[in-house]
Amino acid sequence: MNKFKQHLLILHCALEGNSRIVQKYRRIDPGLEQLFTLEGSRILTALTRSQRAAAAVADLKINSPFLQWSREGIECLTIDESSYPGELFCMSVPPQVLFLKGNTNLLNVSPKLAVVGARHPSERAARDLHMLTAPSIQAGVLIISGMAQGVDTSAHETAFQENGSTIAVLGFGINHLYPRSAYLLKKRLEKEQLVVSEYPPDIRPKPYQFPERNRIISGLAQVVLVVEAKERSGSLITAETALEQGKEVLAVPGRITDPLSAGTNRLIQDGAGAALKPEDILEEFFR
Numbered sequence: 001m002n003k004f005k006q007h008l009l010i011l012h013c014a015l016e017g018n019s020r021i022v023q024k025y026r027r028i029d030p031g032l033e034q035l036f037t038l039e040g041s042r043i044l045t046a047l048t049r050s051q052r053a054a055a056a057v058a059d060l061k062i063n064s065p066f067l068q069w070s071r072e073g074i075e076c077l078t079i080d081e082s083s084y085p086g087e088l089f090c091m092s093v094p095p096q097v098l099f100l101k102g103n104t105n106l107l108n109v110s111p112k113l114a115v116v117g118a119r120h121p122s123e124r125a126a127r128d129l130h131m132l133t134a135p136s137i138q139a140g141v142l143i144i145s146g147m148a149q150g151v152d153t154s155a156h157e158t159a160f161q162e163n164g165s166t167i168a169v170l171g172f173g174i175n176h177l178y179p180r181s182a183y184l185l186k187k188r189l190e191k192e193q194l195v196v197s198e199y200p201p202d203i204r205p206k207p208y209q210f211p212e213r214n215r216i217i218s219g220l221a222q223v224v225l226v227v228e229a230k231e232r233s234g235s236l237i238t239a240e241t242a243l244e245q246g247k248e249v250l251a252v253p254g255r256i257t258d259p260l261s262a263g264t265n266r267l268i269q270d271g272a273g274a275a276l277k278p279e280d281i282l283e284e285f286f287r
Contacts, residue, residue, distance in 0.1 A: 001066070004031070004032060004080070005076075005078050005080070005081075006064075006066075007032040007035050008022075008032060008078050008080070008096065008097065009066060009076055009078070009097060010035070010057055010060045010061060010064070011025060011032065011035060011057065012096050012097040012200070013056070013060055013065075013200045014044075014053045014054075014056035014057040014060055015048070015053050015056075016199065016200065016203055017095075017097070017173075017197075017198050017199035017200055017203055017209075019093050019094065019095050019096045019097075019198060020093045021047050021048060021053075022096040022097075023093055023096060024047055025043060025044065025047060026096075028043050029043060035057060036057065036058070036061060040054070040057070041054035041057075044057065065201075065202070069099075069201055072101075072175075072201075073101055073190070074099055074100065074101050074174055074201055075099070075100045075101070075104055076097060076098075076099055076100075077097065077098045077099075077100060077104075077107075078096065078097050078098075079094060079095070079096050079097070083104075083107070083108075084098070085107050085108070085220060087112075087219055087220050087221075087222075088216065088219045088220065090219055090245040090246060090247075091215055091219050091241075091245055093215075094219070095198040095216060097198070098196055098197070098198060099173070099174055099196070099197045099198070099199070099200065099201055100194060100195070100196055101174050101190045101194070101195045102189060102190050102191070102192070102193055102194035102195055103192070103193060103194050104194065106142060106165055106167055106193065106194040107167075107194070107196075107220075109140075109142045109165055110142075110222075111140075111141050111142070111222050111223075111285045112141065112142045112143075112144050112167075112220055112221040112222055112223075113133065113136060113141050113142070113143055113144065113221055113222070113223050113224075113225060113281065113285075114143075114144045114145065114217045114218055114220070114221035114223070114224040114225065114238070114242070115129065115133065115143055115144070115145050115151065115152070115155035115224075115225045115227065116145065116146065116151065116152065116214075116217065116224065116225070116226055116227070116229075116234075116235040116238045116239075117129075117150065117151025117152070117155075117226060117227035117228045117229060117235050118150050118151055118227070118228040118229060118230065118233065118235065118260050119148055119149045119150040119151070119152075120149070120150055121150045121151050121154075121227070121228045121260065122228060122258070122260055125150070125151055125154065125227055125228050125260075126151075126154040126158075128227060128252055129151065129154050129155060129158060129227050130154075130158050130161070131278065132225070132252070132275055132277070132278055132280075132281060133155070133158055133225070133278070133281065134158065134161075134162050134278070135278040135279075135281075135282055136278065136281050136282055136285065137158065137159055137162040137164035138162055138164070139282065139285070139286065140164075141164070141281075141285055142159075142164070142165040142166065142167065143155050143156065143158065143159040143164060143165070143166040143167075144166070144167045144168075144169065144217055144220050144221050145166070145167075145168060145169075145217065146168065146169055146170070146171065146210075146213060146214070146217055147168040147169075147170060147182055147185065147186065147189070147195075148179070148182075149179050149181060149182070151227045151228060151235075152168075153182065153185060156168060156185060156189065156193075157185070159193075160188070160192075165193060166189070166193050166194075167193065167194045167195075167196055167220065168186070168189050168193070168194070168195050168196070169196045169197070169213055169216045169217045169220070170195060170196065170197040170199070170213065171197075171199075171205060171209040171210035171212070171213035172197065172199055172203055172204060172205035172206070172209060173197060173199045173200055173201040173202050173203035173204070174195055174197050174201045175201040175202055176202075176203070176204055176205060178205040196216070197213075198212070198213065198216060210234060211234060211237050214234060214237050214238040214241055215238075215241045215245075217238055218238050218239075218241045218242035218245055218247055219241075219245055221242075221247060222247065222248065222284070222285070223247065223248045223249075223250060223281070223284045223285070224238060224239060224242040224247055224248070224249045224250070225250045225251075225252070225275060225281065226238075226239050226249065226250070226251045226252065226263070226264050226267060226272075227252050227264070228252065228254070228260040228261065228263075228264060229251075229260070229262075229263030229264050229267075230259055230260060230262055230263050231259075231262040231263050231266060232263075233263055235263060236263050236266075236267070239251070239267055239272070248273065248284055249267060249272040249273065250272060250273045250274070250275040250280060250281065250284070251263075251264035251265075251267040251268050251272045251273070251274065251275060252264055252274075252275050253265055253268055253274050253276070
């Protein structure tokens with residue numbers, strides 16, 4: 001590991017994966033040459049309004065966890081490396097570091113379809129999802145989702161059922177698990193597919209991290225499919241982020257009286273494409 005990458009990892013971990021502050025720090029100290037100096041501590045304290053990050057930098061310099069993470073099969077990919085996925089440069093604050101466990105070659109697979117939706121979906125959601133996405137998976141489209149309960153889990157499982165590829169983007173560190181029901185799914189993803197996180201492996205789940213995670217789900221994909229969503233939901237945040245990134249958004253329509261279709265129907269009303277049949281997705285990739 002070269003010196004610059006080591007310094008960037010230390011900074012990113014000291015800030016608990018906050019890429020926005022890492023990016024601000026790098027504008028002041030691009031080469032990270034001042035990171036371990038009094039001036040670097042002053043910059044961090046000014047940016048975070050706390051001395052905690054500066055103290056964490058000093059501690060990580062001595063007690064680096066990187067070797068242990070490597071032994072656990074966790075790889076660290078920084079934004080400056082050639083293998084960093086170019087799709088993520090579409091966002092104003094791309095993740096400065098990605099922590100990976102599994103088949104890292106999947107990051108370079110194209111095309112990719114992000115699938116998001118309700119955590120407590122209707123009984124038909126999984127059937128609709130499978131019907132709509134199976135032909136795309138068979139054609140080589142990789143599925144990206146967030147390993148959450150509900151539609152996310154169904155998306156990953158559909159990829160497994162169709163012998164396809166899938167990536168899970170977590171809103172917490174790889175060494176943690178949420179929800180608990182995803183234990184077996186996470187183990188299989190780590191072994192056969194790929195798990196990705198912006199957050200250092202030991203960072204626990206926190207509510208604000210999941211909306212931040214959503215920008216990576218949409219960022220990695222060329223198209224985002226929303227299967228079910230209430231009028232206010234994390235899935236709509238992902239869809240809005242995707243539109244800001246210039247990505248295509250498709251939504252599965254539903255009954256106007258169904259709260260789980262309120263969000264998807266609204267997306268279609270506002271200009272998103274309606275996913276009515278498998279060809280609606282396939283055409284986005286293979287025109």
